[in-house]
Amino acid sequence: MLPFIRLGPFLLQLPGLVLLVGVWIGSALAEKEAERLKLSPADVYNLIFYGLVAGLIGARLAYAAQYLSAYLANPLSLFALTPATLSPNGGLVIGAAIATLFGWRKKMALRRTLDALAPGLAAFMIAFGVAHFLSGDAFGSSTKLPWAIYLWDDYRHPSQVYETLAALAAFAIVWKRPVDKPGDGVNFLLLVSLSAAARVFLEAFRGDSVIWLGGFRAAQVIGLLALAASLWLMRVWAQRESQSAQML
Amino acid sequence: MTQADLLRDNRRWTTAMIVVLILSVGWTFLSRVPQAATVNGGPPPSPREGFSAPDFTLDLLGGGQVALSELRGKVVMVNLWASWCPPCRAEMPAIEKVYQAYRDRGLVVLAVNTTFQDNEADAAAFVQEFGLTFLIPLDRNGSVSKRYQLRGLPSTFFVDRNGIIRSVIIGGPMSEALIQSKVEELLKETP
Numbered sequence: 001m002l003p004f005i006r007l008g009p010f011l012l013q014l015p016g017l018v019l020l021v022g023v024w025i026g027s028a029l030a031e032k033e034a035e036r037l038k039l040s041p042a043d044v045y046n047l048i049f050y051g052l053v054a055g056l057i058g059a060r061l062a063y064a065a066q067y068l069s070a071y072l073a074n075p076l077s078l079f080a081l082t083p084a085t086l087s088p089n090g091g092l093v094i095g096a097a098i099a100t101l102f103g104w105r106k107k108m109a110l111r112r113t114l115d116a117l118a119p120g121l122a123a124f125m126i127a128f129g130v131a132h133f134l135s136g137d138a139f140g141s142s143t144k145l146p147w148a149i150y151l152w153d154d155y156r157h158p159s160q161v162y163e164t165l166a167a168l169a170a171f172a173i174v175w176k177r178p179v180d181k182p183g184d185g186v187n188f189l190l191l192v193s194l195s196a197a198a199r200v201f202l203e204a205f206r207g208d209s210v211i212w213l214g215g216f217r218a219a220q221v222i223g224l225l226a227l228a229a230s231l232w233l234m235r236v237w238a239q240r241e242s243q244s245a246q247m248l
Numbered sequence: 249m250t251q252a253d254l255l256r257d258n259r260r261w262t263t264a265m266i267v268v269l270i271l272s273v274g275w276t277f278l279s280r281v282p283q284a285a286t287v288n289g290g291p292p293p294s295p296r297e298g299f300s301a302p303d304f305t306l307d308l309l310g311g312g313q314v315a316l317s318e319l320r321g322k323v324v325m326v327n328l329w330a331s332w333c334p335p336c337r338a339e340m341p342a343i344e345k346v347y348q349a350y351r352d353r354g355l356v357v358l359a360v361n362t363t364f365q366d367n368e369a370d371a372a373a374f375v376q377e378f379g380l381t382f383l384i385p386l387d388r389n390g391s392v393s394k395r396y397q398l399r400g401l402p403s404t405f406f407v408d409r410n411g412i413i414r415s416v417i418i419g420g421p422m423s424e425a426l427i428q429s430k431v432e433e434l435l436k437e438t439p
Contacts, residue, residue, distance in 0.1 A: 003399065003418070004399050004400050004418060004419070006400060011399075011400040011418065011419040013419075063429070064425075066429070067425065067428065067429035067432060067433075070424070070425040070428040070429050070432065071425050073424070073425070073428075074423060074424045074425040074428075076423075077423035077424065077425030077426065078425075080423040080425070080426060082417065082419075082422070082423070082426060084415065084417050084426060084430075085423075085425070085426050085429065136296065152294040152296055152299065153292060153293065153294040153299075154292065154294075179255065186255070197268070197272065200272045200275060200276060201272075201275060203279070204275065204278075204279030208298060209281065211281050214280065215280035215281040215282060215283060216276065216280055217276070217279065217280070217281065220275075220276040220279065221276065223272075224269070224272055224273065224276060227268070227269065227272060228265075228269055231265045231268065231269070232265070234255060235255060235258070235261050235262075235265070238255040238256065239255075239256075239258070
């Protein structure tokens with residue numbers, strides 16, 4: 001774990017830096033894939049850019065809306081550089097909404113666009129795992145296994161390493177594009193189903209799970225739903241593609 | 249058979265899907281967290297969100313002592329600082345302002361001076377310069393900084409009424425809105 005590096009009076013946040021590198025590599029891969037799928041690489045880049053910027057602004061505004069009186073008294077705090085005052089869920093919803101709006105206005109084909117984003121997203125998820133390793137977040141449960149790591153005053157499953165390895169495997173599969181109809185959206189759904197399956201399996205080794213009624217881990221339940229939906233949709237989209245191919 | 253062939257074969261795909269989902273549901277069921285693990289005792293002490301705040305007892309600037317464990321039932325903001333640290337200087341007026349606004353509702357600020365890398369005279373001058381009215385514990389031997397895995401100054405830990413760390417801010421300066429939002433959230437909760 002190495003969350004910070006001190007550079008004179010500044011603390012350089014390494015997990016944030018790794019995420020930035022992930023965004024950079026992910027965008028480059030998405031542009032490259034867009035070109036292969038005969039989409040405008042500039043449109044795909046702009047979609048990612050607007051989505052990210054809107055997500056960041058949305059995350060701060062959503063946080064400020066929860067503590068309105070504090071921000072009305074100190075409006076300049078809206079521009080503070082701390083990630084502690086961002087609402088991840090708010091940012092995700094607003095970023096996705098703006099990216100969708102952008103794609104709709106540019107008349108970008110949904111399934112082709114999703115396929116273009118798939119390798120980039122898979123690369124970003126590797127960076128996400130590395131960022132967790134550096135920050136010590138998403139930590140594992142206690143274990144006596146020989147590969148346990150000492151973190152937060154206990155020997156734990158190296159859940160961040162598991163997460164990174166699973167993301168690497170998902171990237172390798174998605175990059176190989178095992179489905180032979182480029183642009184039908186199935187490669188994107190393959191990434192979703194692989195990630196959901198990994199989450200269902202690996203969440204069992206986490207020490208920070210949100211627990212729901214009956215002791216069920218929230219991430220596993222959500223992962224299960226995502227897995228079922230993506231597998232079902234894969235079949236539907238693949239079937240639709242083969243039907244339209246037959247009609248031609 | 250490739251995955252593409254499998255996708256086009258409705259029966260095989262449905263079978264594969266059902267097998268994957270049954271295995272996943274089974275694993276989710278098997279890896280439930282036993283009720284005893286969530287009910288018996290609180291989380292162990294460690295300096296991060298979701299864990300109990302590691303306890304300490306320190307001498308106070310100006311005399312007396314304070315123990316973190318004795319403040320259970322109150323919202324505690326533990327801030328580690330040094331007089332020579334520019335972001336610490338920058339955020340202290342905001343901390344004082346929030347403390348004045350919320351002290352009557354149960355907010356306690358423990359501004360732990362990292363005395364092992366500072367000195368008491370400079371700490372006292374700093375407190376006088378900013379007119380700080382909250383408690384200033386002195387970490388003379390660095391034991392609290394070590395226990396809280398201090399990596400950068402300032403470092404702030406927001407502790408709820410049950411002694412659980414709910415938010416950690418490494419580096420600064422923190423804005424007044426940030427401090428206020430974290431404190432307000434914890435003060436709303438009942439012990």
